[in-house]
Amino acid sequence: AQRVTQPEKLLSVFKGAPVELKCNYSYSGSPELFWYVQYSRQRLQLLLRHISRESIKGFTADLNKGETSFHLKKPFAQEEDSAMYYCALAGGGNKLTFGTGTQLKVEL
Amino acid sequence: DTGVSQDPRHKITKRGQNVTFRCDPISEHNRLYWYRQTLGQGPEFLTYFQNEAQLEKSRLLSDRFSAERPKGSFSTLEIQRTEQGDSAMYLCASSRSAGTGGTEAFFGQGTRLTVV
Numbered sequence: 754a755q756r757v758t759q760p761e762k763l764l765s766v767f768k769g770a771p772v773e774l775k776c777n778y779s780y781s782g783s784p785e786l787f788w789y790v791q792y793s794r795q796r797l798q799l800l801l802r803h804i805s806r807e808s809i810k811g812f813t814a815d816l817n818k819g820e821t822s823f824h825l826k827k828p829f830a831q832e833e834d835s836a837m838y839y840c841a842l843a844g845g846g847n848k849l850t851f852g853t854g855t856q857l858k859v860e861l
Numbered sequence: 862d863t864g865v866s867q868d869p870r871h872k873i874t875k876r877g878q879n880v881t882f883r884c885d886p887i888s889e890h891n892r893l894y895w896y897r898q899t900l901g902q903g904p905e906f907l908t909y910f911q912n913e914a915q916l917e918k919s920r921l922l923s924d925r926f927s928a929e930r931p932k933g934s935f936s937t938l939e940i941q942r943t944e945q946g947d948s949a950m951y952l953c954a955s956s957r958s959a960g961t962g963g964t965e966a967f968f969g970q971g972t973r974l975t976v977v
Contacts, residue, residue: 762901789968799967839903846892848917849894849906853901854902
């Protein structure tokens, strides 16, 4: 069975500080992993996916198959980064298994 | 096309009543997904369609739940004899299938169901 674990419900950082949102997964096949973000009163939207290896809004995430992790990182947090972040794993049919989410709060 | 749209945005119903939600996907997307999200949890997969065919249903989808996508475009999710435990946000998403370009899932804003 596939599973995604986000150990932190809430992460609070100061503006300008580095951010790391943790995500671990369990999957028997070759994983396809995503980070989705939900800003206040907005719909869930894709932030980045591991196969594109892009940096979006300064965020990056590297797939570590040895540690089965896909942590989301940003070197300098901005106030507008405050949001709910979900790590997700795509299985058959591209259906997504989500973690429970981490609320990121960037304080001034 | 402004993205995936869901209707209604909010629904309050009495226990035991039937409710139906509608999802209009992005027009060129052949896959459509339904998810349910409760407080403090991430979205949980319910079912998905490729065109008009319902290809998979989660064990979360009890026999009181039924979903259709009759013409491969919009979809409906019906819950019969609602229970308080059905209270949740119901999310719809659409995507292209693999091999036809990006498979990113685009989400609607959801329908929040409250069963009283």
